[in-house]
Amino acid sequence: MSCIRMHLHHCAWLLIGFLGTVDIVSAAESGNYTPPGGTPSVDSLMESASNSDYGLSTLMAQQSKSGESSSNRSASKHAVGTSILVGMGASSGGSEAAARKVLRAENRKLKRQLTDSIAELKSSQTELEKSRKQLSDHQSVRVEVQKQKDTLQKQLSDHRTLLTATQHQFKEAQTQLEAVRKQFREANIARMQLETALVSTRYQLVQANDRAVKASKSVRVPLDSDNRKRDYVVGQAMASGLKETLASYAESGLSLDPVRVTAGLTDGLRNRMQLKRSDMDKYYLTFAEQLQKQVNAKVKMGEALIAKKTAGRKPAKKVNGLVYFVVKKGHPIKDQDAPVSLALSEQIVDGATLSAIPTLTLTADDDIPAVVREALPLLGEEAEVDAYALAKVVYGNLPMPKGVTPFTVLVYHLKGIKPQ
Structure with missing residues (x-):
């Protein structure tokens, strides 16, 4: 931008110089010439410095008295003076023509320079307008970029806030999950202990029954008091419940060997185990899984039958x-x-x-x-x-x-x- 301003300044000075030169050339080519102030008039060179009554005729009369030679010398001097004045006039006219020629040449040169300067000025103005437009575009782009930057910064701030909140929620969820896992572990331990106790009790019952079977297929005990009769009836009731349980297992698709079940009951009553506790746990869990699968299958069959019998009807x-x-x-x-x-x-x-x-x-x-x-x-x-x-x-x-x-x-x- 500074280079363009300097170039415009230079063109302006050339224009001012050209206009001044044109004025000078115009004064030389047309109008009246006025000598500079303080210079002697050219006309005074043709006039006598004496009084007006002393003229050329008086000089000629005086010279005639001096003889012919004198007269000839005077005439020769007059001729020489006249030729000098004429020569001075001719010399002055030639110098003025040469000056005009030089000024015209300089004028044409300055016109060309002015034309070139004007063309350069127009080109510079065009470049200046382009630069201004580019500057305006750049400023618009800068404003838009700043807006986008502000928007992105706000989004980044919002995302950071959301991330912080999410991380806090995640930590709380982890804490809650760990608490639930701890409760689940404790419940699982309690369940395993309960199942172990149940297995032990059942095994004791089987052991007791096994011993009774070995002693006699039909154990005869005296029932000679009310308490003994009561105990016998309770045993019968327990056996009835056991038979119903075995029947429900069979209904679900799992049939158990009565002899082995009785042996397990007998051993359980006698606090005796014929297998390691770890093996007993394994087989009991296997039985529970098999029973659950059979129950699920039976439930699905029942639900399918209900759906079949109520097809086309909407449940209330x-x-x-x-x-x-x-x-x-x-x-x-x-x-x-x-x-x-x-x-x-x-x-x-x-x-x-x-x-x-x-x-x-x-x-x-x-x-x-x-x-x-x-x-x-x-x-x-x-x-x-x-x-x-x-x-x-x-x-x-x-x-x-x-x-x-x-x-x-x-x-x-x-x-x-x-x-x-």
Whole structure:
């Protein structure tokens, strides 16, 4: 930019010089010439310095008296004077023409320089405009870059804040996870201890039974007192529960050898183990895993049967393995605290009817089975509801009806009755 300004300054001075020269040349070529002040007039050279009455005629009269030679010499001198004046005039005219020629040449030179300077000036102005435009563009780009920089810095700050919060949450989650893991380890240890104790107890029972079997296939003991009879009956009850447990295992697909089970019971009662504790733990866990797989398979089969029997029907309610369908809508019960009357039937899907109650009146204080309690909100006067479930869901640990296993699919039909 500084170079362009210097060049413009130089062109301006050339223009000023040219204009001054043009004025001088114009004064030489046209108009009247005025001698500089203080110089003698050229006309005074042609005039006499004496009075006006002393002229050329007087000089000629005086010279005529001096003779012809004198007259000739005077005439010669006059001729010489005249030629000198004429020569001076001619010399002055030639110098002025030469000066004009030189000035014209200088003028043309300056015109060319001026033309070149003007062209350079225009080029410099064009370059200046380009530079200004580039500067403006650069400033715009700089402003935009600054905006982007500010935006990125804000985003970076936000991301750092979010990262800090996330790291804090991650640390808290790690702390909570470690606490849960610790609780899980403690619970697992307690479970293993409980399972070990259970295995030991069962083994003792098997040991005791084994000893009894070895002593006699039919152990005869005296039952001559009420306490002995009581103890015998408790043993029979325990055996009944054991048989039901073995039957449920068989129903799930796992059959156990009664002799080995009895031996385990006998040894357990005698506090004796025929296997290492680690081996007993391993085999018991294997049995538990196999039983769980069989139970899961049976549950899936029961659920598939329920889905097949209720295909195309939309369940009105599902809760804890119980699936309810509204067969017929009834009139809503106005008094929720009033006793409810209903008819109830229980049967095996595609099988026999287990029980049928024509009229069952329930109050809020009654201990109502879950299968009935969950159906009450769907019932009204003359309403009908069907409920499907596996037997183990309905009965839990309670004794099951004859011919019913934990995985038997049961259906309950409930009908609301108008209170009497």
